[in-house]
Amino acid sequence: xxxxxxxxxxxxxxxxxxxxxxxxxxxxxxxxxxxxxxxxxxxxxxxxxxxxxxxxxxxxxxxxxxxxxxxxxxxxxxxxxxxxxxxxxxxxxxxxxxxxxxxxxxxxxxxxxxxxxxxxxxxxxxxxxxxxxxxxxxxxxxxxxxxxxxxxxxxxxxxxxxxxxxxxxxxxxxxxxxxxxxxxxxxxxxxxxxxxxxxxxxxxxxxxxxxxxxxxxxxxxxxxxxxxxxxxxxxxxxxxxxxxxxx
Amino acid sequence: xxxxxxxxxxxxxxxxxxxxxxxxxxxxxxxxxxxxxxxxxxxxxxxxxxxxxxxxxxxxxxxxxxxxxxxxxxxxxxxxxxxxxxxxxxxxxxxxxxxxxxxxxxxxxxxxxxxxxxxxxxxxxxxxxxxxxxxxxxxxxxxxxxxxxxxxxxxxxxxxxxxxxxxxxxxxxxxxxxxxxxxxxxxxxxxxxxxxxxxxxxxxxxxxxxxxxxxxxxxxxxxxxxxxxxxxxxxxxxxxxxxxxxxxxxxxxxxxxxxxxxxxxxxxxxx
Numbered sequence: 001x002x003x004x005x006x007x008x009x010x011x012x013x014x015x016x017x018x019x020x021x022x023x024x025x026x027x028x029x030x031x032x033x034x035x036x037x038x039x040x041x042x043x044x045x046x047x048x049x050x051x052x053x054x055x056x057x058x059x060x061x062x063x064x065x066x067x068x069x070x071x072x073x074x075x076x077x078x079x080x081x082x083x084x085x086x087x088x089x090x091x092x093x094x095x096x097x098x099x100x101x102x103x104x105x106x107x108x109x110x111x112x113x114x115x116x117x118x119x120x121x122x123x124x125x126x127x128x129x130x131x132x133x134x135x136x137x138x139x140x141x142x143x144x145x146x147x148x149x150x151x152x153x154x155x156x157x158x159x160x161x162x163x164x165x166x167x168x169x170x171x172x173x174x175x176x177x178x179x180x181x182x183x184x185x186x187x188x189x190x191x192x193x194x195x196x197x198x199x200x201x202x203x204x205x206x207x208x209x210x211x212x213x214x215x216x217x218x219x220x221x222x223x224x225x226x227x228x229x230x231x232x233x234x235x236x237x238x239x240x241x242x243x244x245x246x247x
Numbered sequence: 248x249x250x251x252x253x254x255x256x257x258x259x260x261x262x263x264x265x266x267x268x269x270x271x272x273x274x275x276x277x278x279x280x281x282x283x284x285x286x287x288x289x290x291x292x293x294x295x296x297x298x299x300x301x302x303x304x305x306x307x308x309x310x311x312x313x314x315x316x317x318x319x320x321x322x323x324x325x326x327x328x329x330x331x332x333x334x335x336x337x338x339x340x341x342x343x344x345x346x347x348x349x350x351x352x353x354x355x356x357x358x359x360x361x362x363x364x365x366x367x368x369x370x371x372x373x374x375x376x377x378x379x380x381x382x383x384x385x386x387x388x389x390x391x392x393x394x395x396x397x398x399x400x401x402x403x404x405x406x407x408x409x410x411x412x413x414x415x416x417x418x419x420x421x422x423x424x425x426x427x428x429x430x431x432x433x434x435x436x437x438x439x440x441x442x443x444x445x446x447x448x449x450x451x452x453x454x455x456x457x458x459x460x461x462x463x464x465x466x467x468x469x470x471x472x473x474x475x476x477x478x479x480x481x482x483x484x485x486x487x488x489x490x491x492x493x494x495x496x497x498x499x500x501x502x503x504x505x506x507x508x509x510x511x512x513x514x515x516x517x518x
Contacts, residue, residue, distance in 0.1 A: 059476045060476040064476065126458065129473055130475065162454075170458065173354060175354060
């Protein structure tokens with residue numbers, strides 16, 4: 001009886017650890033929130049390995065890698081975090097695999113119709129936290145505006161969200177009047193939000209970089225995964241989701 | 248139980264495992280943070296602001312929870328009516344709601360597009376992205392902890408005590424305030440401690456319903472999350488966590504003492 005219980009406990013522990021058993025290796029991909037759909041699709045049809053993807057703010061993923069999280073690929077919504085982790089020898093050499101654009105989303109029947117409306121007092125604006133790439137890009141955009149406009153918009157910021165999907169949700173849910181997100185995010189909720197494009201002079205250079213995590217037990221597959229993002233099925237999935245080529 | 252028996256040893260091992268498992272992570276936080284770093288963390292403007300906001304919002308929430316919850320619990324404990332068990336189950340529902348679900352539920356009810364959103368806006372009351380919204384989220388998730396304990400505490404009172412008070416001419420309010428509340432004090436204090444602890448730790452409902460903005464809605468748990476998300480911010484997050492643990496433990500012990508204090512005194516005199 002006791003041995004039976006112990007066996008149950010041990011097997012529960014093992015099940016919790018998610019051992020994939022023999023056969024296909026498991027590739028763990030840590031991806032920026034904005035990559036959820038594209039990399040989700042890419043992972044599902046990735047040949048030769050089972051891909052387990054975890055999506056969150058790139059800053060959070062970078063912090064997890066710094067804390068020793070075991071992963072094989074890190075795909076960030078910027079180039080700064082992969083470069084920083086590369087300097088710390090925590091990931092291999094990063095490659096830029098996609099680009100994106102920033103824009104403003106508003107609820108379908110909202111009051112914001114142009115960038116100028118963002119300066120109207122009382123407009124509820126939601127942006128990303130300064131440490132998450134979308135928040136950094138947003139501040140870059142605001143930094144290119146005249147000081148008075150920038151101050152007026154920052155005054156209207158009601159929340160700094162941990163990831164871009166949270167910004168989008170606050171706007172799509174009608175809680176906020178406007179939010180700064182990536183063009184690809186707006187596509188995922190088409191119909192629930194309206195978009196206000198940014199003029200080219202304000203547009204930041206949104207580049208996505210990925211790298212193989214140092215000490216990955218599936219380095220070959222991880223490398224193959226990166227290749228696919230650049231030239232294969234992953235690239236096609238990214239394009240389909242609206243991402244721009246790395247150029 | 249004989250500890251020498253096979254089961255006794257097994258139970259002993261289980262108890263040791265349980266205690267070690269629950270205590271280790273908390274100890275690890277303090278092991279990783281030097282006292283100097285702890286003070287540095289308190290020196291950070293954003294950390295102080297977050298702690299101060301947490302303290303303010305949880306105190307307001309607890310005042311609301313007790314002021315409304317105590318009489319409500321009193322009524323629910325003493326009155327028998329049809330559908331009572333349904334009501335009791337309903338007020339405990341937030342206990343089992345995932346915090347994120349609580350946040351979404353609050354948005355659906357009180358958000359700008361929510362059921363009562365129009366009415367609230369008409370009254371000039373804004374909750375989303377406001378400190379008031381944080382308080383609402385805290386009350387929603389913590390009130391059931393107080394209500395549960397308070398109902399149990401009032402229900403356990405000797406009915407003769409309240410009867411005696413009334414026979415001696417005390418009105419219903421006096422009986423409640425001078426007899427029921429003091430007698431139920433240990434249970435009420437235990438409920439308050441649990442509710443306060445839950446409110447201090449509130450994260451998901453606050454983030455979803457009220458958002459996160461320094462000084463306005465970014466409470467200590469949200470600030471910890473934000474610090475953790477900054478690469479290299481792990482130490483800041485640890486330090487702020489340590490401060491929050493100390494604060495929560497102080498409140499837990501303080502409130503419990505408050506309840507115990509009266510319990511050892513002579514039972515309330517009914518004259």
